[in-house]
Amino acid sequence: MKFSxxxxxxxxxxxxxxxxxxxxxxxxxxxxxxVLVIALFAFLGLVLVxxxxxxxxxxxxxxxxxxxxxxxxxxxxADTLKLIVKEGFTPNNVDKFLFNLAPFIVMITAMVAMAxxxxxxxxxxxxxxxxxxxxxxxxxxxxxxxxxxxxSSNNKYSLLGAMRSGAQIVSYELSAGLSILVIVMLxxxxxxxxxxxxxxxxxxxxxGHIPVLISFVIFIIAATAETNRAPFDMAExxxxxxxxxxxxxxxxxxxxxxxxEYVNIFIVCAVGATLFLGGWMxxxxxxxxxxxxxxxxxxxxxxxxxxxxxxIFIIMWFRWTFPRLRIDQLLNLEWKYLLPICLVNxxxxxxxxxxGWHF
Amino acid sequence: xxxxxxxxxxxxxxxxxxxxxxxxxxxxxGLLAVTSPKIFRSAIFLLFSLLGIAGLYxxxxxxxxxxxxxxxxxGGIVVLIIFSIFxxxxxxxxxxxxxxxxxxxxxxxxxxxIILGFLIIGQYPFAVSSEAFDNSVSRIGEAMLNxxxxxxxxxxxxxxxLLLAAMVGCIVVAMRPGVLSxxxxxxxxK
Amino acid sequence: MFIVDYIKEVFxxxxxLGTGMRRTFWYFVHPKEIITEQxxxxxxxxxxxxxxxxxxxxxxxxxxxxxxxxTGCTACELACPNGTIKIVxxxxxxxxxxKKKAIDQFVYRLEMCTMCNLCVEACPSDAIxxxxxxxxSVYDRNELTxxxxxxxxxxxxxxx
Numbered sequence: 001m002k003f004s005x006x007x008x009x010x011x012x013x014x015x016x017x018x019x020x021x022x023x024x025x026x027x028x029x030x031x032x033x034x035v036l037v038i039a040l041f042a043f044l045g046l047v048l049v050x051x052x053x054x055x056x057x058x059x060x061x062x063x064x065x066x067x068x069x070x071x072x073x074x075x076x077x078a079d080t081l082k083l084i085v086k087e088g089f090t091p092n093n094v095d096k097f098l099f100n101l102a103p104f105i106v107m108i109t110a111m112v113a114m115a116x117x118x119x120x121x122x123x124x125x126x127x128x129x130x131x132x133x134x135x136x137x138x139x140x141x142x143x144x145x146x147x148x149x150x151x152s153s154n155n156k157y158s159l160l161g162a163m164r165s166g167a168q169i170v171s172y173e174l175s176a177g178l179s180i181l182v183i184v185m186l187x188x189x190x191x192x193x194x195x196x197x198x199x200x201x202x203x204x205x206x207x208g209h210i211p212v213l214i215s216f217v218i219f220i221i222a223a224t225a226e227t228n229r230a231p232f233d234m235a236e237x238x239x240x241x242x243x244x245x246x247x248x249x250x251x252x253x254x255x256x257x258x259x260x261e262y263v264n265i266f267i268v269c270a271v272g273a274t275l276f277l278g279g280w281m282x283x284x285x286x287x288x289x290x291x292x293x294x295x296x297x298x299x300x301x302x303x304x305x306x307x308x309x310x311x312i313f314i315i316m317w318f319r320w321t322f323p324r325l326r327i328d329q330l331l332n333l334e335w336k337y338l339l340p341i342c343l344v345n346x347x348x349x350x351x352x353x354x355x356g357w358h359f
Numbered sequence: 360x361x362x363x364x365x366x367x368x369x370x371x372x373x374x375x376x377x378x379x380x381x382x383x384x385x386x387x388x389g390l391l392a393v394t395s396p397k398i399f400r401s402a403i404f405l406l407f408s409l410l411g412i413a414g415l416y417x418x419x420x421x422x423x424x425x426x427x428x429x430x431x432x433x434g435g436i437v438v439l440i441i442f443s444i445f446x447x448x449x450x451x452x453x454x455x456x457x458x459x460x461x462x463x464x465x466x467x468x469x470x471x472x473i474i475l476g477f478l479i480i481g482q483y484p485f486a487v488s489s490e491a492f493d494n495s496v497s498r499i500g501e502a503m504l505n506x507x508x509x510x511x512x513x514x515x516x517x518x519x520x521l522l523l524a525a526m527v528g529c530i531v532v533a534m535r536p537g538v539l540s541x542x543x544x545x546x547x548x549k
Numbered sequence: 550m551f552i553v554d555y556i557k558e559v560f561x562x563x564x565x566l567g568t569g570m571r572r573t574f575w576y577f578v579h580p581k582e583i584i585t586e587q588x589x590x591x592x593x594x595x596x597x598x599x600x601x602x603x604x605x606x607x608x609x610x611x612x613x614x615x616x617x618x619x620t621g622c623t624a625c626e627l628a629c630p631n632g633t634i635k636i637v638x639x640x641x642x643x644x645x646x647x648k649k650k651a652i653d654q655f656v657y658r659l660e661m662c663t664m665c666n667l668c669v670e671a672c673p674s675d676a677i678x679x680x681x682x683x684x685x686s687v688y689d690r691n692e693l694t695x696x697x698x699x700x701x702x703x704x705x706x707x708x709x
Contacts (some may be wrong), residue, residue, distance in 0.1 A: 023373055059573040063585040098403060130422045130496060137426040140434025144406055147441050151399055163445055170438060190496050321573040322566065337559065 005301060006122030033125055037111060041263055048262040049076045051309075052316055059320040080255070088251035091154070098152035103249065103256035105145035110263040113138040116192050117270050120280045120300035124193065131192035132184060135271055136177055139226070142264065143169045146228075146235065146245050149257070153248040161244025164327060165228050165235030171334045172232075176222035178342040179215035182349040183275040186212070196279040203278035209357070211349040216276045218338055218345070223268035224315050225330070227261065231322035232330060265312055273307035280304040381418060385411035396453040399444055406437045423496050604664040604679040607634075607657055609697040616705040617698055619676035621652035628671035633662045641703075651704055655697040659685060674708050 012032075016025040050065070050073060057064025065072035090096060116131035118124045128134055143166055150162020184190055186208055187198035198204075204212050225232040236244030246257045273279060280300030284292045325333070351357075385408050392404035409432045416425030457465075506512035576582055591597045611617050621638045639653040669677055677697070687693060 055577070058577045058580060058583070061576055061582050061584050063583055063587075095397070095400070098400065101403075128422050129494075130426050133426045133430070133496075134422065137430035137434065140430050140438075141410075143438060144403075144433065144441070147438070147445075148403060151441075151445065159445065163442070166438060166442060170435075173434070317570060317573065317577075321569045341559070 005120045005299070009123060037114060037125075040114075041111070041259065044263055044266050045259040046076045046080070048266065048312065049079070049258075051312070052262075052319075055313065055316045056320045059317070083251060083255040086251040088253050091248050094154045094248065095152040098148050099248075100253070102145050102149035102152060103253045103260070105148060106142050106260040107256050107263075109138055109142040109145065110260045110267065113267050114263075117267070118192050118196055118274060118279050119304055123301065127191065127193050130190045132180055132195065132271070132275070133190050135267070136173070136180065139264070139267070140169075140173060142260070145260075149249070150245040153245070155248055157241045157243075158245050158247050161235045161237075161241045161247070165245060167327075168228070168232060168234060168330060169226055171331060172222045172225040172338075175218050175334060175338040175342045176226060178339075178346055179219040179222065180271075180275060182208075182211060182215040182346060185346075185349055185353045188353075192274060192279075196274060196281060199278040199281050202284065203276065203281065205276045208349070209352060211345050211352060212276065214341065214345045215349070216272070218342055219272055219276070220311070220314065221338065223272060224318055225334075227264045227268055227315075229261075229265065229315060230319040231324050233319075233324060234327055234330060237324060265315060266308065269311035269315065270304070270308045272311050273304065277307045277311075278303075279307075377418060378415075381411055381414050384408075385415070396456075398447075398454065399441070402437060402440050402444060405440070406433055409433050409437065421494055423494065423499055599681045599683070601681075603681050603683070604666055605681050605683040606659060606664075606679070606685065607662065607668060607677050607697070608680050609655060609677050611699055611702055612705065614705075615699060615702045617676055617702055618674045618705055618708050619652050619655060619698065620674055620704060620708060621650055622673065624671045624673060625668035625677060628667045630665065630667065631661055631663065633658050634668060652698055657695045657697050658693065659695060660690060660693040 013025075013029065016028055019025075020028065053075070054064045054072075056062075065075035068074045068078045090099060113135050115126040116124065116128055116134055118127075146165050146169075147162045150158040150160075150165075153159075183195065183204055186204060187195045189195060189198075199207070201207075205216055228235045234244075235241075236246065241247070246254055249257060280303050282292075282295040282298055282300070282303055284295060388404045388407040388411060392401045392408060395401045395404060409428065413425045413428040413433070416422075416428060502509070503511050503515050586597065588597070609617050609619060621636055623636050623638075626634045626636050635656040635658075636652055637654040637656065638650055640648045641651045643649050664679070666679060669679055685693070
């Protein structure tokens with residue numbers, strides 16, 4: 001029997017509804033989902049930070065953390081423990097309410113944006129009919145948290161970092177949205193499960209010719225910029241702004257910003273994997289070959305996380321290869337290159353979608 | 360006993376409780392946005408108010424409208440408001456307290472607005488419809504581009520022309536005189 | 550043509566970014582290229598390799614007869630930019646009955662040394678050299694003031 005998470009979720013749901021009344025069952029399910037999401041967050045924080053440090057080290061001909069645990073694998077656990085026991089310091093003359101609220105805004109938006117992500121067949125928190133629009137809408141709120149942190153810190157570096165990151169996220173949202181739109185047009189739905197189902201006979205990156213390839217590249221660039229990562233990390237450019245919007249944060253509040261950065265990377269990469277690389281769909285060549293049967297036995301959740309971590313690796317690869325852009329270069333790249341290319345590409349994709357030239 | 364009570368009360372009024380919670384959030388944060396002496400806090404409370412409205416749309420299962428509410432108002436307009444606050448001088452200081460006459464006049468005007476709105480709304484009996492209705496995105500799109508009876512093609516185009524005019528106006532206002540001729544000159548020199 | 554330049558620019562950018570990414574990926578999949586020294590471990594298993602010209606500390610080599618090459622000319626003391634070296638001289642009586650200048654103590658203050666190598670270059674008789682030894686931490690600052698000539702040592706014959 002093939003491993004299926006849908007069977008587990010269905011049986012849990014059935015048992016809860018049979019035992020309690022629907023409202024109680026719904027509440028219990030919500031609690032289970034919350035616990036799972038928080039567990040996933042902790043897992044992502046630990047895994048992605050050590051992955052980033054190891055990838056960075058190998059790309060720079062170094063070894064990276066190698067003291068705590070086997071090959072340094074428990075380094076992030078130690079770092080997390082350190083951050084938990086550190087003092088959450090609030091400087092003088094800051095707007096205390098907003099200063100303490102900002103990390104939670106960033107964190108909660110990251111949590112909410114996770115709702116429509118399809119981890120496996122039928123393993124999705126909320127299959128809303130506007131799934132992909134929901135994710136783009138929610139991620140646009142996280143910039144508010146950054147602006148809030150920058151303003152309330154009462155520090156010129158924080159304010160500059162926040163303004164840069166605001167300008168950057170607002171402009172790169174356009175090209176991210178337009179490249180997502182290409183896939184939405186080809187699949188004809190905003191619902192994420194429909195988009196994944198449309199890729200059952202092949203992922204869009206293979207089926208959609210050159211326009212999808214271009215929009216994939218642009219999506220990755222825009223996603224890197226939207227998560228404020230190098231080479232687009234003007235918001236926290238260490239060499240000029242100390243740490244940008246989170247200069248004044250320490251202890252667990254800093255850890256929340258740090259965790260939210262990595263969770264946001266995971267979310268944008270998961271969206272990229274779902275839209276362009278087929279989500280939890282296994283890799284198929286042709287129909288009915290032995291290769292396809294073997295691929296079918298790999299569970300969907302493995303496919304999903306594999307593709308997502310591949311994209312995360314690509315984004316880390318960017319970070320440790322390219323130098324930081326200047327702010328004018330960054331805005332030039334968006335408004336003079338990515339956006340015009342995106343618009344032309346959207347037109348091409350429309351022609352393909354209407355004429356039905358995709359496979 | 361308590362469990363039974365909880366069960367019945369939850370089953371009866373869970374919808375209502377959630378509705379009133381969302382409505383209270385919208386009203387309280389809206390009030391705070393108006394009364395807060397710090398302008399940046401006002402913007403943040405406005406943000407929460409707008410998010411609450413989006414939550415209300417989600418609660419009514421109008422997901423598309425809710426997502427557009429978030430991405431346009433929260434992701435766009437509030438960010439622009441915050442940017443303009445950042446670029447303003449003395450934005451960190453608390454606003455001066457308004458003289459009491461103005462406070463009284465403003466609250467009277469608000470009260471008048473509330474009463475007027477209440478009276479107008481009270482005139483119409485809003486029928487509760489229990490039939491399911493289609494809120495899919497494709498239906499919204501079709502209505503938007505439909506030029507027959509009940510279509511929204513004309514307003515859609517009018518709004519887009521309005522936005523275009525606003526953008527051209529922005530560029531004209533933002534462009535310093537002589538900038539265009541200067542860039543043309545450097546191009547010729549090249 | 551504007552549009553041709555534009556497309557050329559885009560492809561040129563992609564190509565140059567690709568070159569950089571290929572280089573980092575090559576290093577990523579070639580862990581043997583890693584140049585990190587595993588310091589405390591490689592001291593034990595003898596894999597600690599330091600560059601030959603690494604400058605750790607000034608020493609004065611003595612041969613098996615406990616003889617050194619320092620004439621006490623104070624060229625190193627004059628060459629030192631921050632007064633690390635202090636030479637205390639004395640007068641030896643040679644067998645012929647003449648007085649001869651020689652060093653009593655070659656005082657070297659490691660805590661003030663910047664390892665600039667100027668003293669070694671200034672020395673006319675190559676009496677001092679730089680070693681690779683870099684583990685200088687001690688519990689008392691006084692231990693950093695060293696006397697480089699060994700007790701009872703004298704100048705090698707034939708060095709003026």
